[in-house]
Amino acid sequence: MALKGRILIYSIIGCPHCMRAKNTLQELGLPFVDINLDSYPQCREPMKHRIGRTSVPQVFFNSIHVGGNEDLQKLVNNKKDFEALVAEVTNIAPPADAPYPPDPETAVNNGGLTDIVCEPDEYARLVMDLKGSGIIKDQGGGFLSRSQKSCFKGKDFVSWVTKTKHLGHPEALEMGQMLIDQHFGHRVGSSSVAVFKDDDTMYRLIEDDESSALNAGETSECAMMPVNELGEAIRRLILQIYSVFLSADGRSVNYKSIATSSEFKKYGKLTRELVRVDIEKASRDEKVAFFINIYNALVIHANIVRGPPSNLWQRYKFFNTVQYIIGGQTYSLQDIENGVLRANRKGVGMLFKPFGKNDPRLKISLETPEPLIHFALVCGAKSCPPIKTFSAHGLQQQLQMAAEAFLESDNGCQLVSSKNEVRLSMIFKWYQEDFGSSHIQVIQFVHNHMSNGAKKETLGSMLQTNKAHITFMPYDWSINSK
Structure with a gap:
C-alpha cells in the first residue's frame, strides 16, 4: 500500500510489545518507519517531550499519537476509528508537527555479533604451563584426612616456579598470589581472597572445581575485562x-x-x-x-x-x-x-x-x-x-522506562476506579518492603513511576479519596517459549 502520509513507530531491539505492534501493521499491509531508540538515542527526549512517555513502542499516524501496543490493538478492533486513521495517512502528507525520522547517518553503532578483542594474559599462559607441570594431582587422603582432587601445594608451586621460570622466592610467591587475586585459583576450602603461602596449604584452579555453574570449565586466556x-x-x-x-x-x-x-x-x-x-x-x-x-x-x-x-x-x-x-x-x-x-x-x-x-x-x-x-x-x-x-x-x-512500560501493561497494573481497586502484579506483594511499608505507600510508588497519561491521572484521583486499596493478580508462570 502506498501512503502519502507516514506511520512511525518508536521501538527498541528485543522488545516483545514492539514486535507485536510492528507485526500487526505488517499483517494489515501498512508500511511504517521504525525508529530504533537503541540506534537513535537522541530521539528519546523529543519523544518524551511530545507525549510525556518514555516506554516503547509508541505509534504515530502522521502527527496523531496512537499510543503503545495495547492502544494500537484496541484501535484496530475499532473499525470506524481505525479506517479514519488509515485514510489520514493514505491521502494526507505528514504535517509539519508530525515526528520526523532522524538522519540515518546519526545512527549509533551498537555493535554486532563480532568476537570480543582478547588481550592475552601472561598469567593465563602461566596456568597453561602449570597444568602440564605434574604438581596438580589428588592430594591427601588417609585415616584422618580427606582426599582433595586436582590440587597443588603452595610449596610445590614455589619450587616449580623458581626452577622452571628462573625466578627468586619473592617473585614466585607474588606469582602465586596473583593466581588468587586474578581469580585463576583459590585456597582449597575457601573461596575468599587469601595470602598465598609457601607451605603445605593446598590450592586449586577454579576450572578444576566440581561446579554446576553454566560457565564452569576451562578458564579464558584473555586478560580480565573491565x-x-x-x-x-x-x-x-x-x-x-x-x-x-x-x-x-x-x-x-x-x-x-x-x-x-x-x-x-x-x-x-x-x-x-x-x-x-x-x-x-x-x-x-x-x-x-x-x-x-x-x-x-x-x-x-x-x-x-x-x-x-x-x-x-x-x-x-x-x-x-x-x-x-x-x-x-x-x-x-x-x-x-x-x-x-x-x-x-x-x-x-x-x-x-x-x-x-x-x-x-x-x-x-x-x-x-x-x-x-x-x-x-x-x-x-x-x-x-x-x-x-x-x-x-x-x-x-x-529503569524508569522499564517501570513505566510494566505499569502501563495489564500484567503490571489494572485500575477499577468504581471500586477504588488497584490490581497489581504479585511482584508488589512478594517484595513489598522494597516499595513501601504500607499499601498506600506502595500505591504512591506505583503512581510516581507511571508514565503521564489517563491511567496515572485515574490512579491519582483514587489516591486523593484515601480509599484506594490493593488486590494482587494471579501470576502466570507459563513459559514464553515455543
Whole structure:
C-alpha cells in the first residue's frame, strides 16, 4: 500500500510489545518507519517531550499519537476509528508537527555479533604451563584426612616456579598470589581472597572445581575485562540474539533454535570471561546494569540447556541452583537478585539472607536495595516484565522506562476506579518492603513511576479519596517459549 502520509513507530531491539505492534501493521499491509531508540538515542527526549512517555513502542499516524501496543490493538478492533486513521495517512502528507525520522547517518553503532578483542594474559599462559607441570594431582587422603582432587601445594608451586621460570622466592610467591587475586585459583576450602603461602596449604584452579555453574570449565586466556566493557558486550549479544529469535508477534522466544545457533556458541564463549571479571571496584550503576544483564542472560542460558521449570519445586530449584561463576565466586539467580541487587535481603520463601557476614560476596552487594530492578529482571514466565537489557550509562532513565512500560501493561497494573481497586502484579506483594511499608505507600510508588497519561491521572484521583486499596493478580508462570 502506498501512503502519502507516514506511520512511525518508536521501538527498541528485543522488545516483545514492539514486535507485536510492528507485526500487526505488517499483517494489515501498512508500511511504517521504525525508529530504533537503541540506534537513535537522541530521539528519546523529543519523544518524551511530545507525549510525556518514555516506554516503547509508541505509534504515530502522521502527527496523531496512537499510543503503545495495547492502544494500537484496541484501535484496530475499532473499525470506524481505525479506517479514519488509515485514510489520514493514505491521502494526507505528514504535517509539519508530525515526528520526523532522524538522519540515518546519526545512527549509533551498537555493535554486532563480532568476537570480543582478547588481550592475552601472561598469567593465563602461566596456568597453561602449570597444568602440564605434574604438581596438580589428588592430594591427601588417609585415616584422618580427606582426599582433595586436582590440587597443588603452595610449596610445590614455589619450587616449580623458581626452577622452571628462573625466578627468586619473592617473585614466585607474588606469582602465586596473583593466581588468587586474578581469580585463576583459590585456597582449597575457601573461596575468599587469601595470602598465598609457601607451605603445605593446598590450592586449586577454579576450572578444576566440581561446579554446576553454566560457565564452569576451562578458564579464558584473555586478560580480565573491565566490568562495564564485559557487561556491554553481553548486553549487545543478548539484544542481537533476541532480535533474531523473538517471534514475529513478540509473544515467545524460540529457545530450541537459540541452542543450535552460532550466536549462542559465541555467547557461551563470552560467559567464560565472567569467571575473572573484577566487579568489586565497579560503581553502583555499573553493578546494577551488569547484574541485571547477567541475571537475564543466565535465565535464558538455563532455559536453553536445562529447559524451563514447570512446577513450584522446579522453580525453587531453578532459582537456587542455576549459577554462573563471576569474579571467582559462584552466584545463583537468588544470589544475584536478593544478595546483590536487593542489598542482601531475604527473598520469597527464604529463611536467611543470601550472604552471611563472612561471605566474600557481601562486599559486592549494593549498600541499599534498588526497587526498580523488579521491572527489569526476567524470569522467563509470561507474567514477568518483558526482556530488556541495560547500560550503566543513563541507567536510572532506563529503569524508569522499564517501570513505566510494566505499569502501563495489564500484567503490571489494572485500575477499577468504581471500586477504588488497584490490581497489581504479585511482584508488589512478594517484595513489598522494597516499595513501601504500607499499601498506600506502595500505591504512591506505583503512581510516581507511571508514565503521564489517563491511567496515572485515574490512579491519582483514587489516591486523593484515601480509599484506594490493593488486590494482587494471579501470576502466570507459563513459559514464553515455543
